[in-house]
Each structure stands twice: as structure tokens, then as C-alpha cells.
Amino acid sequence: xxxxxxxxxxxxxxxxGLEVHCELRTATKMFCGCRxxxxxxxxxxxxxxxxxxxxxxxxxxxxxVEYAMRIGLALHCQVQPSIFHRKNYxxxxxxxxxxxxxxxxxxxxxxxxxxxxGSTVRIERAHMEEDTGxxxxxxxxxxxxxxxxxxxxxxxxxxxLVEIVxxxxxxxxxQARLYAAELRAILVASGASDGRxxxxxxxxxxxxxxxxxxxxxxxxxxEIKNLNSLRSLGRAIDFEIDRQIALLQAGERVxxxxxxxxxxxxxxxxxxxxxxxxxxxxxxxxxxxxVAPDEAWQRQVAEAxxxxxxxxxxxxxxxxxxxxxDSARADQIATVxxxxxxxxxxxxxxxxxxxxxxxxxxxxxAAADAxxxxxxxxxxxxxxxxxxQRGSLSATQAKTVLGELLASGGDPAEIAxxxxxEALGEDSLxxxxxxxxxxxxxxxxxxxxxxxxxxxxxTGKVMKATGxxxxxxxxxxxxxxxxxxx
Numbered sequence: 222x223x224x225x226x227x228x229x230x231x232x233x234x235x236x237x238g239l240e241v242h243c244e245l246r247t248a249t250k251m252f253c254g255c256r257x258x259x260x261x262x263x264x265x266x267x268x269x270x271x272x273x274x275x276x277x278x279x280x281x282x283x284x285x286v287e288y289a290m291r292i293g294l295a296l297h298c299q300v301q302p303s304i305f306h307r308k309n310y311x312x313x314x315x316x317x318x319x320x321x322x323x324x325x326x327x328x329x330x331x332x333x334x335x336x337x338x339g340s341t342v343r344i345e346r347a348h349m350e351e352d353t354g355x356x357x358x359x360x361x362x363x364x365x366x367x368x369x370x371x372x373x374x375x376x377x378x379x380x381x382l383v384e385i386v387x388x389x390x391x392x393x394x395x396q397a398r399l400y401a402a403e404l405r406a407i408l409v410a411s412g413a414s415d416g417r418x419x420x421x422x423x424x425x426x427x428x429x430x431x432x433x434x435x436x437x438x439x440x441x442x443x444e445i446k447n448l449n450s451l452r453s454l455g456r457a458i459d460f461e462i463d464r465q466i467a468l469l470q471a472g473e474r475v476x477x478x479x480x481x482x483x484x485x486x487x488x489x490x491x492x493x494x495x496x497x498x499x500x501x502x503x504x505x506x507x508x509x510x511x512v513a514p515d516e517a518w519q520r521q522v523a524e525a526x527x528x529x530x531x532x533x534x535x536x537x538x539x540x541x542x543x544x545x546x547d548s549a550r551a552d553q554i555a556t557v558x559x560x561x562x563x564x565x566x567x568x569x570x571x572x573x574x575x576x577x578x579x580x581x582x583x584x585x586x587a588a589a590d591a592x593x594x595x596x597x598x599x600x601x602x603x604x605x606x607x608x609x610q611r612g613s614l615s616a617t618q619a620k621t622v623l624g625e626l627l628a629s630g631g632d633p634a635e636i637a638x639x640x641x642x643e644a645l646g647e648d649s650l651x652x653x654x655x656x657x658x659x660x661x662x663x664x665x666x667x668x669x670x671x672x673x674x675x676x677x678x679x680t681g682k683v684m685k686a687t688g689x690x691x692x693x694x695x696x697x698x699x700x701x702x703x704x705x706x707x
Contacts, residue, residue, distance in 0.1 A: 233462075237427060239401065260420075267376065314353045351382060387400065565583050618690070
């Protein structure tokens with residue numbers, strides 16, 4: 222199939238809405254006491270309830286309801302009374318042949334999510350349901366039509382889910398990726414989900430259509446199922462946009478379908494014609510009572526929510542004053558908040574460490590081992606940055622000490638002594654700088670003549686001569702002092 226060219230794309234507007242399924246990090250499943258855990262031996266976390274055996278009755282997991290409310294409140298939704306329905310369909314990975322979900326009365330409605338680029342995406346609903354099992358097709362390319370046989374693991378059947386449905390407010394694959402990344406950060410910050418796309422804890426379905434630019438009429442949409450990485454999400458949406466434009470340009474029509482993203486081939490392929498709600502024959506679940514969280518419970522859940530990623534980014538940005546951070550520092554802020562390392566920056570800045578230094582070390586060196594950085598003692602981290610800021614350690618030395626601190630903990634000053642890192646006194650530093658200048662008279666003359674880039678040349682020579690013990694800022698200051706007096 223021929224895809225649309227860039228010029229052909231310019232006359233069309235994509236319309237994208239995302240349905241995000243996130244597993245809740247409860248200890249047990251939605252309606253039974255079976256363990257909720259990823260990676261266990263297949264079909265070991267099962268019981269009569271999640272296998273749908275006759276005579277078994279579901280009991281709703283209270284913690285799952287609390288986590289669903291956390292998500293709704295974090296997305297500015299209205300939390301309302303809700304009921305469960307049976308969503309009927311035949312799939313081998315649902316042993317009951319129906320899925321317990323919420324239909325026309327979901328727990329969360331009418332919210333919104335503000336993206337880092339300033340745009341706002343409406344949230345239509347965020348409802349509770351149970352996850353399905355997992356089918357593995359063995360043989361061929363892992364698709365059912367190529368497989369020699371299939372295996373079914375029911376461990377995941379009954380795991381609590383929240384499905385978050387956005388309005389069709391997204392207009393590009395880049396914006397869709399930004400939305401999914403921000404939503405994932407909110408889910409993790411709320412404590413309701415671990416958001417691990419690689420483990421299936423968060424999966425994205427993308428509804429994609431195109432329409433002529435400046436048109437208000439929606440085109441025919443296709444749904445791309447089970448995208449499990451931001452990269453796949455972006456690639457699948459771009460391919461589907463081009464596919465639909467090419468069809469319409471050729472005078473053909475887009476057929477409403479559910480499609481699968483083939484990562485290896487880099488294309489979407491048709492799975493089945495798209496179902497409508499009536500195809501599922503929804504009816505109220507007779508074994509579960511309505512869920513009606515009272516105001517006191519909602520208030521308790523809201524008070525337990527910490528600041529969300531957008532607010533945390535703003536808190537760090539405010540440390541740079543009215544002008545705010547530049548684009549590079551804004552990217553560093555986004556990184557440390559995403560990795561939940563912003564408390565390290567605040568702790569250091571509160572103790573007088575320059576916020577630019579604290580942010581740079583955290584977004585670069587600490588972020589390289591984020592798991593260890595989240596465990597590091599904040600007082601020790603602050604003390605290390607103070608050593609660097611005072612000039613007791615060079616930047617290179619501080620990075621080395623930080624590596625030791627993240628790996629084994631301890632006192633930064635003691636680590637520095639053990640590694641043989643001693644600050645070079647100002648008198649010694651001045652002498653070394655003088656020797657380097659005397660050994661490179663032509664370069665010094667050019668530096669004094671205005672070639673500022675040669676400062677790096679001299680700094681490198683001083684660092685080599687001192688075995689990395691010199692402080693780069695003090696070297697720069699000494700070079701400036703000598704040039705001003707020449």
C-alpha cells in the first residue's frame with residue numbers, strides 16, 4: 222500500500238483519541254483473593270471466582286476502588302456512584318466468556334489532563350474493570366493464523382484495571398506520545414499503578430481518523446489495539462494516518478476496523494470489523510452492588526494524593542526566579558520529575574546549593590542510576606554537592622564520588638579521602654596555571670587577544686597537570702584574573 226506524502230498530509234487533519242488500560246497495583250485481584258503479580262508460573266494465581274466456575278461469587282476489592290478514585294481525582298474527574306456490567310463476548314482468555322466492566326455509569330467522568338506543551342486533553346471517563354488472561358500463539362510469527370497451537374495463562378484474568386478514555390482532542394502522533402507519557406507519570410505519582418508498559422501494566426489503544434483540514438466533520442476511525450511502548454504508539458499512529466489519507470486520496474473509503482500493529486513490519490493490519498456497544502450485550506452484573514463512595518472517603522483519598530508531575534515541574538521551575546529555566550534546564554526538570562528525583566534537588570537547594578548545579582548533577586549522573594538515587598541519603602547527597610560548590614572537589618571528582626555514593630552509600634568527604642581526592646590550594650593552583658601559560662605562549666597570546674574558546678584548552682592542561690584535582694571554576698577565575706592584568 223502506498224502511504225501519503227508530506228504534501229498530501231498537509232491537506233488533512235488527524236483526529237486521535239486514546240484508551241489507556243492501566244493495571245492497579247493491588248495485592249490481590251479485583252473480585253477474589255488471588256495474588257496480583259507479574260511473572261508468576263502460568264495458571265497458579267487462579268481460583269473458582271476468577272475462573273468463572275459455577276456457584277462462585279465475586280467480592281469487590283476496596284483498595285481497587287480507592288486506586289480508581291485516586292486516578293479520577295488526579296485527572297480532575299467527577300467521582301460519582303457507579304455500577305458494574307457484564308460485557309459479553311467469546312474470547313479464550315476470559316474463562317467466564319464475559320468481562321466485568323462499567324458501562325453507562327462509570328466511577329470517574331468529565332476530567333482533563335494538561336500537557337507540558339500547554340494543551341488540554343479532555344478525559345471522558347476512567348472506569349473500573351477486570352483484566353483478561355493472556356493467550357500465547359506458538360509457532361509462525363506469533364499470530365493466531367500462523368500458530369500451530371495456543372497457550373492460555375489465566376493469572377492475569379481478574380486483575381483490577383482502570384480504563385481511561387480521552388476525547389478525540391489529539392492531533393498528531395507526537396502529541397499522543399506526550400499525552401501517554403504524562404498520563405503514565407500521573408498514574409505512577411498517584412500510587413495507583415506502576416505504569417510498566419513493558420510488563421503490560423499500561424497498554425494503549427489508539428482511535429485514529431483523518432478529515433480534510435478545517436473540517437468539523439469526523440472521519441471514520443480505526444482502533445489500533447494493545448500498543449505497549451511510546452515508540453510503537455507514535456509509529457502506529459503515523460502509519461495509520463498515512464494509510465487512511467492514501468485511501469481517501471485514491472477515492473476509496475476507510476472501513477471502521479480494529480487493527481493490530483505489527484512492530485516488525487512497521488504497519489497496521491486488520492483484525493476484525495469494529496464492534497459497537499450493542500454487540501457486547503451489556504447488562505448489570507447481578508452479583509455486585511452499586512459503588513457509591515461517600516464524601517468522607519473521597520476527601521480522604523484526595524488528601525492522600527501528593528502533588529502531580531505538572532505541579533512538581535512548576536515547583537522546580539520557580540527556583541529559577543521570574544525568568545524561569547531555559548529550555549535545557551526545563552528538559553532536566555522534566556527528567557528528574559519523571560524519575561521521581563526532584564526531592565534530591567529540593568533538599569540540596571534548600572541547603573544553599575546552587576539550583577543549577579543540583580539539577581545538573583541529578584538529571585545527568587544521578588538519573589543514570591535512578592533506582593539507587595531514589596534510595597540515597599539526602600543529607601549525604603547534599604553534602605557532596607556542597608563539597609563541589611565550595612571547590613573542595615572538582616566536577617570530575619564529584620561525579621566519581623557520586624558514583625561511589627550511589628553504589629555503596631557512606632560519607633562523601635570520607636569517600637573523597639579514600640579515593641585520594643584532595644582540593645588543590647589556591648597558591649598551588651596559581652603556580653600550575655603559571656607553568657601551563659609559560660609552556661604555551663602562543664595560545665596565551667591568542668587567549669588574551671579575545672579567543673575565549675582557548676579557556677578550555679588551558680583548563681584541560683591544568684587538569685592534566687594536577688591529575689584532575691583542580692577545580693574548573695577556580696581555574697577559569699585564575700585565567701580571567703591573569704588576562705585582565707596582562
